[in-house]
Amino acid sequence: DALDVLPDGRIIISTTGNSSVTGASGADEDLFAFTPATLGGGTTGTWAIYFDGSDVSLTTSGEDIDAAGVAGNGAIYLSTTGNFAVTGVSGADEDVFVCTPTSLGTITACTFGPSLAFDGSAWGLSGDDVDGFELP
Secondary structure, three states: OEEEEOOOOOEEEEOOOOEEEOOEEEOOOOEEEEEEEEOOOOOEEEEEEEEOHHHHOOOOHHHOEEEEEEOOOOOEEEEEOOOEEEOOEEEOOOOEEEEEEEEOEOOOEEEEOOOOOEOHHHHOOOOOOOOOOOOO
């Protein structure tokens, strides 16, 4: 339910539930990285966990990542299907928050906050779910 393409060609993907692909398995609060070897009708490549949300306290049912983007500096912008709370910042499904990663993959660590990157309620989106955005 979220995806982004990194400058190195990897495709970052979030799923709506628990998922298992060759080389990686995760939950709806995680981001997978697909590294394509070939694209098209015979797409091939490898999978890995890019971001493990449970490692950074995204563990409740409302903390399913449904929008994600990785900035040029590596910061990960995230939005969830419901309310979220991580060290340094909390919000709702209309908000976007930022993980500045210190470690990625199966052992993910981030610095969050101290504020939201986008406060949807300040822009009249209370009760609406931000489920996609594009970073410049």
